[in-house]
Amino acid sequence: MRIELDADKCQGHLRCMDLAPELFDCGDLGYGTLRSSGPVPEELEPAARRCAANCPERAISIHPANT
Template identity: 75%
Template structure:
């Protein structure tokens, strides 16, 4: 699984960063960015799904 943030949709609520600081951070403008490179570790897949489900703008996608 890979996780992505659509920067055009992100409004900077940063729920993703609150839920999964090992996967997300914020950029200089306060928008969410993925910090994990490559596939999401298996141990963090469920939290990545939770982040996608809790994003108000649906800016997080999983593939």
């Protein structure tokens, strides 16, 4: 799986960073950023799903690794 963060939707709540600091970081302007654009390690997939489910703006989406 891979995750995508829509920067235009992000409002800087940073729940993603709280739930999965291995996957998300805080950018210079206080908005969430991805630590990597590559595939999500299998052991972090549950955390990635939690982040997508808990984002108030639905700025995080999950996709198959091959797309």
